[in-house]
Amino acid sequence: MSSRVCRTCGGSDIDVDQARGSAVCTSCGSVLEDNIIVSEVQFVEGSGGVSSAVGQFVSADGPVKAPLLGSGFHTSVGKESRAQTLQGGKRQIQQLGSQLQLNQHCLDTAFNFFKMVVSKHLTRGRKTEHVIAACLYLVCRTEGTPHMLLDLSDLLQVNVYILGKTFLLLARELCINAPAIDPCLYIPRFAHMLEFGLKTHEVSMTALRLVQRMKRDWMHTGRRPSGLCGAALLVAARMHKFRRTVKDVIGVVKVCQTTLRKRLTEFEDTPTSQLTIDEFMRVDLEQECDPPSFIAAQHKAKMQQLEQELARKLDDVEGEISCYKDEIETELEKSRPKLRGIYAAYAKEIDPEDAEVLSTTSDPEEPEVEEDELQAAAQHLTQDFLCQVIQEEEGRGKKTDDREQEAGPDMEGVETQRQAAPLAAILGKLPSAASLGLQQTFEESETGEKPDDEQLEGGELDLDGIDDQEIDKYILNEREVQMKTELWMKQNADYLKEQKEKEERIKKEKEQGTYKEKPKKSRKKKEQMEASTAGEAIERMLEKKKISSKINYDVLRDLNSRGTGSGGGSSPSRASSDPPDINATTRKRVNRRRRKKASNANRDLAANASMMGKRVRLLISSTSKKKTSNQTENCVTMTTDTTTEEAAAEGTPDPEPYTNPTPAAPPTVLEEEEEEEDEVEEECVSALQLVGDYGCEEEEVF
């Protein structure tokens, strides 16, 4: 505006009259501007005296370029619902960010990340909460703020690993390299929370030094940084004569006691821990340590080695011991008084017996398993008794002697000859022998029925390398099956009871006729409807089901009957044309909002398009005086009047996608200012009139 200087006379005194909209030079009187464009809000009066502002709200995050007429429409319509998503996301980011005390710059960056995420469709299938938290954490990492993922999960009450998964995925998809977490970042924050007063800074510095030392000693790789910080702060506090207990620190740092103690012990193992406080502040040791887990592994390996060596040495020594032992025993034998009675029989058993005993147990041909078991049990029990008796009479050597004779099979009594061990060995041997016997009998009975190696057709089981006998061991015999059945029934009594009750319930319901099949997840295939016109298709669909409660289907049917003539051509063509991808999503979203159940997309499109077509047809028929049908292209005005938000969002996007893809038949859709979707449907007749009345105004409003 050249309101500063007049063009004719050069005078700078210019009078701008807002009322008349003119700028006049007061010196020479020349009119500089006429019909000045004002940027004020205008009001119009609606029906019933309601005055409303003229204009449309353009969101700050909306389309960058002005919505173009005609072709540009579908994109801006698509972004409308997108804009809603972004708006909602922004709100949540602000909320969460303020709880974390992030500054505005961070929140804006987070919002930018969110926008990127939405444009890459990564929000699908994920809770917006999680996505927002991940975006915020991404910002925290890139900016280097001392916020942990744990803080976010605390706020949201979500498992930290779930958040971590989302975060990792977003970082990968957005190709954002989040710098690694440095524990040094957290020190000031934790120090502040521990309330060191004036000396907070000094304590922080000391703690920082400690952390750096820990880093050099390889204590920080693979560990949570908060644990390290906790340990460092604890030590630093103590160094500066503050009394902070482990409990205080873990409350602030959010690790558990064990972790903290472990870090402290690890630090203790490093050579730095040996320095005094002054030395530590001054000197930095050159040597770096190995990571503590590696040291632990080495330690374990060493212990194992030592044990092996010891075992070997033991073996050597045992040899010596056993010969001494034999000598002692023979001596004792000689000096032992003779036993009488039943004990004599046992006492006479000497080494040849051992061999026999060994052979009998190794040869498991026990025809009747049970009897043998009983015998063996009786034997062992008496041996037990014997041992005790003899022990009281004689010395230890006696005991070992007896044990060696009776417990023939368990000749591993070379080691420390304590009473408990061999007895346990004896008793332990019993079940194994029994099971061996069992297996043997089972095998014998099985040999009769053992099937030949069958080759089954298709999916043959190749049997080499399979030891059938061994496999047979895996199968129980009759009696065992019975026992197992009993056991299992008892164990799972609750579950079986539940199942029975359920069955009874189902039976009862079946009798009553109220039996409801458990809803199956597989969707039934909807039969393709064949209809010559879209109108017919709608009829059929409406007959089948009522989709929305907000739509007055009767009126809809009336519409159909009215506009079959002109609209019949246009709507099928629209229905058949494949919508461009940009619209597909918006359409589906719109559909989802309208309909509660998911239905066949095509049918919906057909129905929708035809419904739109109806509306269009109506408008065309009503405004036919103004415009010719089908051929003329008129402006499609889009009112994004958000006085009634949802209606606008829901209603306005609808006609747009349908009008654009068909250049051949560009119906003009003049959007009424809809208050409610249902109202539009119900009062279609009156809406017609509305449209007719407001036709001009619609065009103006832009």
Added chain:
Amino acid sequence: MDSSNDDALDIIITNVVATFRTRCHLNLRTIALEGINVIYKPELGKVLMKLRKPKITASIWSSGKIICTGATSEDEAKLGARRLARCLQKLGFKVRFSAFKVVNVLAVCSMPFAVHLIDFTKNNRPIASYEPELHPAAMYRIKHLKATVQVFSTGSVTVTGPNVQNVATAVEQIYPLLFECRKPLCKS
């Protein structure tokens, strides 16, 4: 298997997971009651059967699908699977052995040096990722091999992949990358 340097790097396969189908419906209750080493989980709808040799645990579903885990080599997995099928055959089901496939192989390998994880992740972004708050190891995914390598700071490396060959290739691929960010262990 040797890697591309002088000393041999021992790759120890710790687990092989395989699946196969018996193409027939199995009655889990029968298996549970007549098998000697089975655990029946009716809530989950499967039976766990453990074989002693080869040491294998199998999850058996009533549809006939069976998953075998715990083997230490691909051949062992196949042997174990066949034994299992034979065992089921003996219990009286018309078992066919079909669609045997090794699904996952887990191997462990130990480098003779420690690895600086932060440098490693920096050099190999975005294929490598390291989140100390979540997991102590850095994860490196090799897309074309479909293998995942987890690198720990002590130098031990865990590789999971669809078969043994891939796993070996993955180790060979990752060795030079690890070698760059190594830290020689001070033998104390």
